[in-house]
Amino acid sequence: MIPILAQARFPAPEFENYILPQLQMETFIRDPIVWRVSALLLFLVVTGLCFYRWRSAKAMRLLALAGVAIFGFLFTACPCPVGMFQNLLAAFVHDHPLGYGLLLLFAIPLATALFFGRLFCAGACPLGAVQELLHWKSIQIPLPVDRALRLIPIALFLLIVVAVVAGMTFPLCSLDPYLPLFLWSSSISTVAFLVLGLFVSRPFCRYVCPYGVLLRLFSLVAWKTPAITVKICITCRLCEQGCPNGAVLPPEDAPTADLQVRGVRRLSRLIASLPLALCLGGLLGWYTAPIISGHHPAVRLLADIEIHQTNDAVEAFETSGTPLAQLQNEVAQVRHIFDWGMPLAGVLLAGVVMAELIAENRRRKESRSYTIDPSLCFCCGRCYAACPLNRKREPKEGAAS
Amino acid sequence: MISTRKFLRVLFGGGLLAPFLWLIGKRKSRQAAFLWQIDPDKCIQCGKCETACVLGHSAVKCVHQYAACGYCLFCSGYYQDKRIKFDTAAENLRCPTDAIKRKYIEDPYFEYTIDEEACIGCGKCVKGCAAFGNGSLFLQIRQGLCKQCNQCRIAEICPSHAVVRVPADKPYLFKRPPEVKT
Ligand code: SF4
Ligand code: SF4
Ligand code: SF4
Ligand code: SF4
Ligand code: SF4
Numbered sequence: 001m002i003p004i005l006a007q008a009r010f011p012a013p014e015f016e017n018y019i020l021p022q023l024q025m026e027t028f029i030r031d032p033i034v035w036r037v038s039a040l041l042l043f044l045v046v047t048g049l050c051f052y053r054w055r056s057a058k059a060m061r062l063l064a065l066a067g068v069a070i071f072g073f074l075f076t077a078c079p080c081p082v083g084m085f086q087n088l089l090a091a092f093v094h095d096h097p098l099g100y101g102l103l104l105l106f107a108i109p110l111a112t113a114l115f116f117g118r119l120f121c122a123g124a125c126p127l128g129a130v131q132e133l134l135h136w137k138s139i140q141i142p143l144p145v146d147r148a149l150r151l152i153p154i155a156l157f158l159l160i161v162v163a164v165v166a167g168m169t170f171p172l173c174s175l176d177p178y179l180p181l182f183l184w185s186s187s188i189s190t191v192a193f194l195v196l197g198l199f200v201s202r203p204f205c206r207y208v209c210p211y212g213v214l215l216r217l218f219s220l221v222a223w224k225t226p227a228i229t230v231k232i233c234i235t236c237r238l239c240e241q242g243c244p245n246g247a248v249l250p251p252e253d254a255p256t257a258d259l260q261v262r263g264v265r266r267l268s269r270l271i272a273s274l275p276l277a278l279c280l281g282g283l284l285g286w287y288t289a290p291i292i293s294g295h296h297p298a299v300r301l302l303a304d305i306e307i308h309q310t311n312d313a314v315e316a317f318e319t320s321g322t323p324l325a326q327l328q329n330e331v332a333q334v335r336h337i338f339d340w341g342m343p344l345a346g347v348l349l350a351g352v353v354m355a356e357l358i359a360e361n362r363r364r365k366e367s368r369s370y371t372i373d374p375s376l377c378f379c380c381g382r383c384y385a386a387c388p389l390n391r392k393r394e395p396k397e398g399a400a401s
Numbered sequence: 402m403i404s405t406r407k408f409l410r411v412l413f414g415g416g417l418l419a420p421f422l423w424l425i426g427k428r429k430s431r432q433a434a435f436l437w438q439i440d441p442d443k444c445i446q447c448g449k450c451e452t453a454c455v456l457g458h459s460a461v462k463c464v465h466q467y468a469a470c471g472y473c474l475f476c477s478g479y480y481q482d483k484r485i486k487f488d489t490a491a492e493n494l495r496c497p498t499d500a501i502k503r504k505y506i507e508d509p510y511f512e513y514t515i516d517e518e519a520c521i522g523c524g525k526c527v528k529g530c531a532a533f534g535n536g537s538l539f540l541q542i543r544q545g546l547c548k549q550c551n552q553c554r555i556a557e558i559c560p561s562h563a564v565v566r567v568p569a570d571k572p573y574l575f576k577r578p579p580e581v582k583t
């Protein structure tokens with residue numbers, strides 16, 4: 001740190017007895033990533049034990065509290081696994097620096113989901129934990145609305161992937177409404193999400209979180225899934241009403257011949273409309289591409305320069321002396337990425353919608369009990385507490401498969 | 402059905418392992434953590450640093466590089482352009498929070514010190530110093546205060562793209578002499 005400066009209008013005076021004050025500046029900043037990763041691993045193990053072995057709703061609440069304390073305040077909530085897919089993507093595309101620590105943060109919750117479902121969401125995710133704690137009375141969202149809203153995270157995920165590839169830094173990180181909370185500050189979205197969260201369980205998790213999309217995908221094929229009760233379900237429906245996240249699936253009747261015929265007809269209709277749906281998705285992407293790319297800083301800057309508007313960005317560009325052609329080049333590249341990426345994302349989104357509709361129509365096994373959909377379950381344990389069969393305490397209740 | 406699930410599980414697991422293998426193959430990413438810092442040569446003191454930081458009280462502070470200071474009697478970072486008198490009444494001073502402390506050294510020189518508790522990172526003094534003085538004041542993200550957000554909120558909106566990543570063993574960026582500039 002040899003101080004040299006651009007301007008020197010006035011020469012530094014020569015003092016007789018004056019000691020130049022030293023700048024108090026850190027020379028190295030410690031990175032707590034090792035602790036962060038170890039804490040995450042340990043926390044997930046404890047979460048697994050509480051959820052599968054002890055099956056206790058109270059323990060899960062305590063874990064959420066501990067999660068807020070540890071991953072929210074002790075380690076400040078950022079960087080957290082939720083945003084890491086952006087770092088990974090940026091490392092691939094833009095050679096953004098990426099260490100093993102951050103990559104582990106990304107991979108550990110997903111690996112857990114692959115075996116035990118979304119244990120990460122119970123308490124180890126600072127965002128999820130704070131929503132879990134600040135929830136008062138559940139309003140059940142009607143299933144069709146819920147299913148429609150659940151498409152938002154998927155769309156958002158695809159959008160963020162395109163945006164990161166186009167070099168729009170990390171949009172998800174500024175979307176996170178809960179981060180200011182952990183830094184003792186707040187914003188409009190913080191307040192909005194907190195108020196909404198009082199009545200709607202986990203509004204961010206269910207209808208915004210793009211990392212949740214990956215967790216959903218991975219927990220779909222989870223090796224072990226939770227069972228609401230280890231005894232024989234009496235189909236009292238209490239767990240379904242008790243789950244604030246719509247993750248409890250009702251029993252299925254055996255398909256009748258009539259139902260099967262209708263199902264096959266619906267299926268053929270769906271498959272016939274698949275090309276149309278994909279085209280519509282692509283068109284949607286095509287039409288939104290210019291709108292989204294308009295938010296890219298380089299595109300906005302060029303637009304401002306072209307209409308001779310003066311603002312800070314234009315001023316900074318002019319003082320930096322970058323040739324206009326270079327900016328135009330960059331903008332063309334950004335536009336190109338959006339023009340291809342957005343229609344592709346649209347097609348994928350349409351594909352997901354159709355896949356969900358088709359999956360709805362698959363042949364189901366008859367089931368006589370309420371079960372948990374691991375891809376939507378945040379492992380809060382409320383259904384355990386709601387089930388009357390779990391009330392009578394029997395010592396040493398083992399985990400169910 | 403069971404075998405499909407197992408197959409998908411192996412597939413997803415492999416997908417999770419792939420980035421690790423990629424990272425091992427690509428040794429040069431094995432660097433220490435990266436921090437956010439303001440490149441003072443790019444910064445135009447737009448004032449956004451004051452409000453954009455996630456912290457209520459911005460992690461950006463004015464830093465004084467004493468060795469480059471002219472110790473001016475009429476410091477253009479200290480005084481307003483349209484001051485009425487060269488005295489220390491608030492309406493004559495540039496800093497909105499009175500964070501610049503001035504100490505008499507010897508005639509006609511004064512030492513200027515930034516009180517970082519009071520500084521809000523607005524950059525007004527930096528602009529004044531760069532315009533008429535030596536440019537010895539500049540804005541830096543104080544790493545002791547900064548939370549190292551994955552995406553610095555200032556970097557996202559900085560009009561001059563002045564907030565850049567620096568390696569952890571070089572946490573601060575100083576101004577470069579003109580000949581090094583390209
Ligand atoms: S859904 Fe997203 S925000 Fe919610 S707990 Fe899971 S990872 Fe965290
Ligand atoms: S544990 Fe899962 S299924 Fe049970 S109430 Fe909580 S979110 Fe719903
Ligand atoms: S936002 Fe950028 S240009 Fe504005 S004061 Fe901060 S670093 Fe300087
Ligand atoms: S003018 Fe602004 S940047 Fe300069 S010392 Fe005062 S508060 Fe800090
Ligand atoms: S990284 Fe976060 S805490 Fe640090 S200056 Fe940027 S916004 Fe503020």
